[in-house]
Amino acid sequence: xxxxxxxxxxxxxxxxxxxxxxxxxxxxxxxxxxxxxxxxxxxxxxxxxxxxxxxxxxxxxxxxxxxxxxxxxxxxxxxxxxxxxxxxxxxxxxxxxxxxxxxxxxxxxxxxxxxxxxxxxxxxxxxxxxxxxxxxxxxxxxxxxxxxxxxxxxxxxxxxxxxxxxxxxxxxxxxxxxxxxxxxxxxxxxxxxxxxxxxxxxxxxxxxxxxxxxxxxxxxxxxxxxxxxxxxxxxxxxxxxxxxxxxxxxxxxxxxxxxxxxxxxxxxxxxxxxxxxxxxxxxxxxxxxxxxxxxxxxxxxxxxxxxxxxxxxxxxxxxxxxxxxxxxxxxxxxxxxxxxxxxxxxxxxxxxxxxxxxxxxxxxxxxxxxxxxxxxxxxxxxxxxxxxxxxxxxxxxxxxxxxxxxxxxxxxxxxxxxxxxxxxxxxxxxxxxxxxxxxxxxxxxxxxxxxxxxxxxxxxxxxxxxxxxxxxxxxxxxxxxxxxxxxxxxxxxxxxxxxxxxxxxxxxxx
Numbered sequence: 001x002x003x004x005x006x007x008x009x010x011x012x013x014x015x016x017x018x019x020x021x022x023x024x025x026x027x028x029x030x031x032x033x034x035x036x037x038x039x040x041x042x043x044x045x046x047x048x049x050x051x052x053x054x055x056x057x058x059x060x061x062x063x064x065x066x067x068x069x070x071x072x073x074x075x076x077x078x079x080x081x082x083x084x085x086x087x088x089x090x091x092x093x094x095x096x097x098x099x100x101x102x103x104x105x106x107x108x109x110x111x112x113x114x115x116x117x118x119x120x121x122x123x124x125x126x127x128x129x130x131x132x133x134x135x136x137x138x139x140x141x142x143x144x145x146x147x148x149x150x151x152x153x154x155x156x157x158x159x160x161x162x163x164x165x166x167x168x169x170x171x172x173x174x175x176x177x178x179x180x181x182x183x184x185x186x187x188x189x190x191x192x193x194x195x196x197x198x199x200x201x202x203x204x205x206x207x208x209x210x211x212x213x214x215x216x217x218x219x220x221x222x223x224x225x226x227x228x229x230x231x232x233x234x235x236x237x238x239x240x241x242x243x244x245x246x247x248x249x250x251x252x253x254x255x256x257x258x259x260x261x262x263x264x265x266x267x268x269x270x271x272x273x274x275x276x277x278x279x280x281x282x283x284x285x286x287x288x289x290x291x292x293x294x295x296x297x298x299x300x301x302x303x304x305x306x307x308x309x310x311x312x313x314x315x316x317x318x319x320x321x322x323x324x325x326x327x328x329x330x331x332x333x334x335x336x337x338x339x340x341x342x343x344x345x346x347x348x349x350x351x352x353x354x355x356x357x358x359x360x361x362x363x364x365x366x367x368x369x370x371x372x373x374x375x376x377x378x379x380x381x382x383x384x385x386x387x388x389x390x391x392x393x394x395x396x397x398x399x400x401x402x403x404x405x406x407x408x409x410x411x412x413x414x415x416x417x418x419x420x421x422x423x424x425x426x427x428x429x430x431x432x433x434x435x436x437x438x439x440x441x442x443x444x445x446x447x448x449x450x451x452x453x454x455x456x457x458x459x460x461x462x463x464x465x466x467x468x469x470x471x472x473x474x475x476x477x478x479x480x481x482x483x484x485x486x487x488x489x490x491x492x493x494x495x496x497x498x499x500x501x502x503x504x505x506x507x508x509x510x
Contacts, residue, residue, distance in 0.1 A: 023393035031386025044392035175270025219254030283308025309374030334360035445483035
């Protein structure tokens with residue numbers, strides 16, 4: 001498989017490993033507190049934020065939507081959107097690597113991009129996600145107008161879709177609802193009691209097999225065969241079966257070529273998505289800016305090319321179900337979070353700079369209040385829910401890779417569990433027993449979790465502490481214990497199948 005190369009690619013490939021984990025600090029909760037515990041807006045560098053989410057959400061995100069800078073001279077003033085080409089690739093590569101780690105096995109990532117970087121991005125994503133996991137590139141009609149000040153007026157952007165595992169995703173992705181126009185194509189000229197039907201296999205084709213050349217006697221008595229070099233579109237066996245099921249139509253006078261009926265009641269519950277998304281179905285930049293954002297937040301200057309809620313809604317309808325987790329690490333004006341909120345998806349949105357507060361938070365507050373723009377009518381949205389605003393705190397590890405003292409128990413437990421097991425834990429991490437994996441129990445002694453808040457007290461592995469841990473252990477077996485120190489000798493630990501790992505020395509950033 002071919003790869004794309006650029007200046008400093010090797011350094012870009014090291015960044016996902018080298019970038020430090022940072023603590024996430026909750027700044028404020030908006031709306032319902034229960035809902036706010038599942039929906040996050042993170043203000044800060046998305047590279048740092050993505051790395052910090054790994055211990056908690058690796059393999060948990062059902063759908064990632066990102067609208068990264070297009071690397072043009074005319075896009076958002078909020079972004080440095082005129083990066084030199086190699087810098088743009090170096091910016092995207094480590095973020096894609098971290099995003100892939102966050103995707104669930106049945107998850108997918110959707111990226112909007114224009115012609116400036118679309119083809120380079122496709123090859124880059126082939127490398128990160130695997131070419132076999134490429135699904136499609138959609139053409140979205142972003143602009144219904146026509147620019148006369150250029151040689152070619154660009155009317156569409158690309159939406160590149162990759163799955164984490166395409167063979168898994170293809171079995172779980174959703175069909176789109178059938179429209180009244182699509183259903184109207186089904187007719188019932190012969191008043192078939194099974195209802196409206198659509199013309200299925202009929203007539204002849206220029207390719208086929210010998211089994212598709214045979215005479216057919218029509219109800220009128222006329223015998224017909226395909227012209228020379230042509231074939232029936234259906235085999236003789238399929239025609240016999242359709243006749244037995246009364247699914248063949250020969251016209252009102254019984255003298256036309258046979259049509260095998262396909263009933264509306266027999267088709268799939270929906271339709272397979274197509275790669276052409278007209279503005280009538282997916283909105284446009286102009287509609288998002290003029291018809292929605294300027295009315296929703298008139299005191300705030302919107303982004304130059306905001307994505308319409310209809311576009312994101314279309315993606316979420318294909319890729320997710322209510323309750324699934326959405327991630328947008330280039331949140332922009334907050335469209336993905338707003339659509340997720342209105343449609344009952346959980347979400348994490350990441351935005352740098354103050355416009356996380358000036359654009360995203362006010363927009364979501366309006367959503368909680370029940371704003372009626374965008375997809376509100378289609379989603380039957382009337383308000384409610386909540387979200388939390390987070391910022392990036394200090395690094396969880398110092399420059400030597402050692403744990404910083406401000407890390408709390410639950411955060412450290414989540415990190416250690418991911419370090420040991422490779423997947424995030426679903427537990428609350430509110431006791432020394434972190435969990436069991438393949439017969440081994442994992443424990444953490446930290447921050448006085450056993451009730452003694454004095455320095456090191458309760459964080460040292462002693463005979464008494466071992467007895468307490470055994471009571472928490474669901475099944476007899478080996479133990480891995482993280483703590484500040486141990487007073488047990490190696491012979492005792494070997495006899496009891498205990499592995500001790502010292503904090504902070506055995507807790508390393510990876």
